[in-house]
Amino acid sequence: MDAKAAAEMVLGNLQSGVHQKEQDNSSAPENVVVLKSDQEGACQMCDSDPAGGNQELTESILDDLPCSQLLYFEKMDELFSASRTSPVSKGRDERVNSSSDKIRDPLTFSAGAEHRNRPPDSSSHSKCVSFKTESLKDHLKSAMTGNARAQTLQVSKTKQLKEAVLSEEIFVARKVIESSSVDIGPFYGLPSKVKDLFRQLRGIETLYEWQHDCLTLESLQQRRNLIYSLPTGGGKTLVAEIIILQELLCRQKDVLMILPYVAIVQEKVRGLSSFGIELGFLVEEYAGSKGRFPPVKRRVKKSLYIATIEKGHALVNSLIETERIYDLGLVVVDELHMLGEGSRGAILEITLAKILYTSKKTQIIGMSATLNNVGDLQKFLQAEYYTSDFRPVELKEYIKVRDTIYAVDSKTENGFAFSRLLNFKYSSNLEKADPDHIIALVTEVIPKYSCLIFCPTKKNCENVASMVCKYLKKEFRAHREKEKQDLIKNLKSIGNGSVCPVLKQTIPFGIAYHHSGLTNDERKSIEEAYSSGVLCLLACTATLAAGVNLPARRVILRAPYVGSDFLKKNQYKQMIGRAGRAGIDSAGESILIVQEKDKHLVQDLVHSPLENCYSNLLLELSKGMQSLLLSLVGLKIAVTHEEVDNFMCCTLLGVQQQLLSKEKSLSEIIKDGLENLIEKGLLKGRISQEDHNSKSTLTITPLGKATYKGSIDLAYCNLLYRELKKGLEGLVLESNLHLLYLSTPYDMTSTCSPDWMIYLRQFNQLSAAEQKVADIVGVPESFITKKASGQAIRKNVDNAVVNRLYLTFVLYALLKETNIWSVSEKFNMSRGYVQNLLSSAASFASCLLHFCEELEEFWVYKALLTELTKQLTYCVKTELIPLMEVAGVLEARAKQLYNAGYKTLAHLANANPETLVRMIEHLSRRQAKQIISSAKMLLSEKAEALQEEVEELLKVPTDIPGTH
Ligand SMILES: Nc1ncnc2c1ncn2[C@@H]1O[C@H](COP(=O)(O)OP(=O)(O)OP(=O)(O)O)[C@@H](O)[C@H]1O
Ligand SMILES: [Mg+2]
Numbered sequence: 001m002d003a004k005a006a007a008e009m010v011l012g013n014l015q016s017g018v019h020q021k022e023q024d025n026s027s028a029p030e031n032v033v034v035l036k037s038d039q040e041g042a043c044q045m046c047d048s049d050p051a052g053g054n055q056e057l058t059e060s061i062l063d064d065l066p067c068s069q070l071l072y073f074e075k076m077d078e079l080f081s082a083s084r085t086s087p088v089s090k091g092r093d094e095r096v097n098s099s100s101d102k103i104r105d106p107l108t109f110s111a112g113a114e115h116r117n118r119p120p121d122s123s124s125h126s127k128c129v130s131f132k133t134e135s136l137k138d139h140l141k142s143a144m145t146g147n148a149r150a151q152t153l154q155v156s157k158t159k160q161l162k163e164a165v166l167s168e169e170i171f172v173a174r175k176v177i178e179s180s181s182v183d184i185g186p187f188y189g190l191p192s193k194v195k196d197l198f199r200q201l202r203g204i205e206t207l208y209e210w211q212h213d214c215l216t217l218e219s220l221q222q223r224r225n226l227i228y229s230l231p232t233g234g235g236k237t238l239v240a241e242i243i244i245l246q247e248l249l250c251r252q253k254d255v256l257m258i259l260p261y262v263a264i265v266q267e268k269v270r271g272l273s274s275f276g277i278e279l280g281f282l283v284e285e286y287a288g289s290k291g292r293f294p295p296v297k298r299r300v301k302k303s304l305y306i307a308t309i310e311k312g313h314a315l316v317n318s319l320i321e322t323e324r325i326y327d328l329g330l331v332v333v334d335e336l337h338m339l340g341e342g343s344r345g346a347i348l349e350i351t352l353a354k355i356l357y358t359s360k361k362t363q364i365i366g367m368s369a370t371l372n373n374v375g376d377l378q379k380f381l382q383a384e385y386y387t388s389d390f391r392p393v394e395l396k397e398y399i400k401v402r403d404t405i406y407a408v409d410s411k412t413e414n415g416f417a418f419s420r421l422l423n424f425k426y427s428s429n430l431e432k433a434d435p436d437h438i439i440a441l442v443t444e445v446i447p448k449y450s451c452l453i454f455c456p457t458k459k460n461c462e463n464v465a466s467m468v469c470k471y472l473k474k475e476f477r478a479h480r481e482k483e484k485q486d487l488i489k490n491l492k493s494i495g496n497g498s499v500c501p502v503l504k505q506t507i508p509f510g511i512a513y514h515h516s517g518l519t520n521d522e523r524k525s526i527e528e529a530y531s532s533g534v535l536c537l538l539a540c541t542a543t544l545a546a547g548v549n550l551p552a553r554r555v556i557l558r559a560p561y562v563g564s565d566f567l568k569k570n571q572y573k574q575m576i577g578r579a580g581r582a583g584i585d586s587a588g589e590s591i592l593i594v595q596e597k598d599k600h601l602v603q604d605l606v607h608s609p610l611e612n613c614y615s616n617l618l619l620e621l622s623k624g625m626q627s628l629l630l631s632l633v634g635l636k637i638a639v640t641h642e643e644v645d646n647f648m649c650c651t652l653l654g655v656q657q658q659l660l661s662k663e664k665s666l667s668e669i670i671k672d673g674l675e676n677l678i679e680k681g682l683l684k685g686r687i688s689q690e691d692h693n694s695k696s697t698l699t700i701t702p703l704g705k706a707t708y709k710g711s712i713d714l715a716y717c718n719l720l721y722r723e724l725k726k727g728l729e730g731l732v733l734e735s736n737l738h739l740l741y742l743s744t745p746y747d748m749t750s751t752c753s754p755d756w757m758i759y760l761r762q763f764n765q766l767s768a769a770e771q772k773v774a775d776i777v778g779v780p781e782s783f784i785t786k787k788a789s790g791q792a793i794r795k796n797v798d799n800a801v802v803n804r805l806y807l808t809f810v811l812y813a814l815l816k817e818t819n820i821w822s823v824s825e826k827f828n829m830s831r832g833y834v835q836n837l838l839s840s841a842a843s844f845a846s847c848l849l850h851f852c853e854e855l856e857e858f859w860v861y862k863a864l865l866t867e868l869t870k871q872l873t874y875c876v877k878t879e880l881i882p883l884m885e886v887a888g889v890l891e892a893r894a895k896q897l898y899n900a901g902y903k904t905l906a907h908l909a910n911a912n913p914e915t916l917v918r919m920i921e922h923l924s925r926r927q928a929k930q931i932i933s934s935a936k937m938l939l940s941e942k943a944e945a946l947q948e949e950v951e952e953l954l955k956v957p958t959d960i961p962g963t964h
């Protein structure tokens with residue numbers, strides 16, 4: 001590689017002005033819209049060209065460069081010559097990466113190409129720039145011809161590797177130069193390819209006016225934090241995605257996107273993988289037990305981490321700990337109102353507060369459809385606010401009382417205006433079976449359009465689905481009959497031969513229920529069938545409201561309750577917001593069924609403002625606050641009482657101090673919290689009343705560190721430590737039963753009530769060594785037998801332990817049989833619950849692993865837990881694991897793929913979508929493409945990580961004795 005040619009290539013970048021921005025990050029405004037800075041850079045150069053002649057310009061090109069760029073250029077030159085003779089130092093290596101990065105990346109590199117594409121009449125500027133690009137092209141050509149001719153010498157592996165990387169980069173760069181279709185900037189600073197991708201993959205032709213306004217906000221250009229709020233279905237995601245792409249591609253920084261649920265994370269990973277492949281960034285999943293801490297440091301590509309709230313927090317912690325938080329350019333939080341929702345809200349608040357405090361340059365963007373006290377949130381996030389009431393599809397809101405439908409209308413006195421009477425004749429029998437006229441309401445829309453019925457309980461979902469299809473005309477069966485039969489077949493294969501009897505009865509009518517009692521595989525099949533119109537009616541619980549994007553022409557709320565609680569305004573808004581989504585429906589309406597007695601409450605509900613979002617740090621005996629304090633000291637973010645006080649002022653709680661009781665100030669609460677942590681043996685140091693002690697330093701104990709690293713609930717950390725310690729004295733390793741007991745999540749024991757006969761049966765099936773496990777953990781055999789025979793128990797046995805062991809038996813059976821269906825039958829539990837137990841155990845096992853990693857005495861657990869976590873995560877036959885690593889490929893799909901001959905990740909990544917659709921039943925083209933993209937992404941992510949490792953291994957240390 002000719003150093004001059006390389007330098008010329010760098011020059012191409014320098015001209016764009018992008019580099020200058022990158023080197024001098026403090027200069028404002030940042031290049032959010034690269035096109036602008038780009039043009040400015042080019043103009044500047046041409047204006048300063050005294051001769052104005054093209055030839056001269058090439059020759060004196062170096063003279064024209066600003067000195068910051070010259071310096072960079074010199075370093076590059078030095079670097080290339082150094083790489084020929086000796087290995088480079090770490091710092092230099094990074095520069096190679098970042099510079100070759102520019103060369104390789106079509107987006108930054110093509111800055112020059114953008115000018116080339118401008119019409120020739122624009123000005124002399126474009127002429128001179130196009131000339132430079134030409135010369136660059138020539139240099140590249142000659143460099144490569146030279147390389148081809150050059151004799152191959154005996155070279156070291158390192159050198160070979162570096163050369164391989166370099167020549168690949170040249171190849172890419174050349175392709176970029178040759179392709180005239182790639183430009184930069186026309187689409188909000190992004191290449192027009194991004195626009196094409198949105199068109200191809202999402203069917204989005206143009207942006208809504210508000211989306212454009214929001215993206216061109218002055219505050220965004222200045223990289224200020226931003227909260228934006230629009231009604232459900234307003235198109236918030238697209239704006240966030242464009243900002244994310246700007247950060248990854250233009251600013252070359254990593255991005256974290258926080259979403260509320262695992263299923264949504266997986267959906268997003270699938271959806272954005274194709275963008276990553278096309279545009280050259282990585283998409284990494286952080287959900288359940290997936291995700292690495294700290295994340296793998298990437299050589300070239302930038303990463304988009306898509307995470308649940310919990311995993312997002314752990315990721316941020318690991319970045320702060322390894323001093324890499326500055327790599328995170330942007331954090332996007334969808335459904336920002338989650339801040340106000342229980343302990344998960346507290347975790348989100350903690351995560352954001354830590355970012356705000358430790359990395360001022362990381363931009364934070366939050367969005368939601370349901371925000372009220374925006375002022376507080378703005379203060380907390382130091383953010384600007386954008387809002388609009390735009391909704392592409394009008395949503396009409398109704399309530400139904402007896403047989404009358406009223407429109408929700410705030411202009412009328414009681415808030416409702418008469419709309420119409422139900423036009424449906426009910427026999428007395430039917431009236432008895434369906435007093436709320438659900439059948440009348442659904443048959444107005446199905447089967448032509450889709451309809452969702454939100455029900456208060458799981459059981460109610462199943463009842464409503466059964467009831468409706470009982471009274472539907474036979475004609476409903478004929479609609480897409482074959483596909484419905486296929487769906488039942490599919491569910492049967494998912495259930496290893498058995499289908500839920502309710503679904504078997506309802507699906508032929510195009511109806512199904514949907515709640516957490518279904519397995520993930522079943523839920524997915526039902527969702528897909530509903531999305532494609534095979535099913536036209538789902539009776540579901542509130543979980544679907546904020547879950548996957550399932551649109552409906554009509555949304556019916558069966559009652560204004562969730563469980564036995566009256567509906568909250570936020571929940572109501574989210575549920576009705578599923579009606580009428582852009583691109584799918586042209587209209588949408590919601591009907592809330594109201595009993596006479598609830599009419600007044602409903603009036604309040606419909607017309608009241610949205611609930612406020614309050615900090616949850618003080619929830620459950622300040623659980624959130626305690627774990628925050630622990631990690632603040634652990635991460636050395638704040639290590640004195642005074643520093644902690646300062647930090648807390650930057651939380652949402654700090655903003656909402658009115659939440660505090662009159663008796664105790666925030667500082668006093670903090671003091672109590674710190675003292676409590678010292679008492680528990682998690683922190684060391686002294687806190688006292690005296691002011692001068694507020695400056696004394698606190699440190700974290702090994703147990704404290706293990707606790708926050710493993711995200712272990714403070715209520716259990718001492719107990720967990722004792723149990724693991726006891727395990728060291730006599731862990732029964734004949735099977736994994738004992739280890740499974742330790743990995744059974746504590747917080748699920750309260751939701752479990754054992755069936756004593758089943759308990760005894762399971763116990764009796766254990767081997768003698770396994771039975772000893774029960775005794776060791778504190779459940780004697782006599783206790784189980786007595787319980788099973790209904791005898792009174794005198795002995796004092798800990799209920800939590802008894803329940804926990806029962807759940808362990810469930811997990812043990814699952815790992816043995818790898819069949820959720822047979823296990824849930826055996827234990828008389830819903831299959832959804834069993835699956836939930838399994839995924840909670842997988843998460844807890846990985847937390848436990850992190851806990852043990854921090855405590856030397858528990859070294860032996862590390863190997864054991866690594867394996868167990870894997871088994872719990874993919875509780876399937878081992879051969880399916882590589883396929884299930886791909887986001888959103890669940891067991892049933894993995895089985896299908898495996899049986900069709902797709903046995904490895906590489907098989908999937910290189911599959912042809914058409915063949916895949918042909919070979920795999922119930923797989924749409926879109927799904928096939930998404931699977932392939934996700935597999936490609938995972939493969940390239942793994943390969944990158946390995947290459948990273950190779951580089952690290954081959955790097956020659958700079959401090960070898962005697963070399964200086
Ligand atoms: N400019 C656009 N043109 C056409 N369709 C669009 C456009 N922007 C978004 N959409 C579509 O509108 C639908 C709703 O968008 P999105 O999911 O972003 O809504 P949202 O504001 O996040 O709603 P929610 O609060 O319910 O999550 C999606 O199907 C999306 O593809
Ligand atoms: Mg959304």
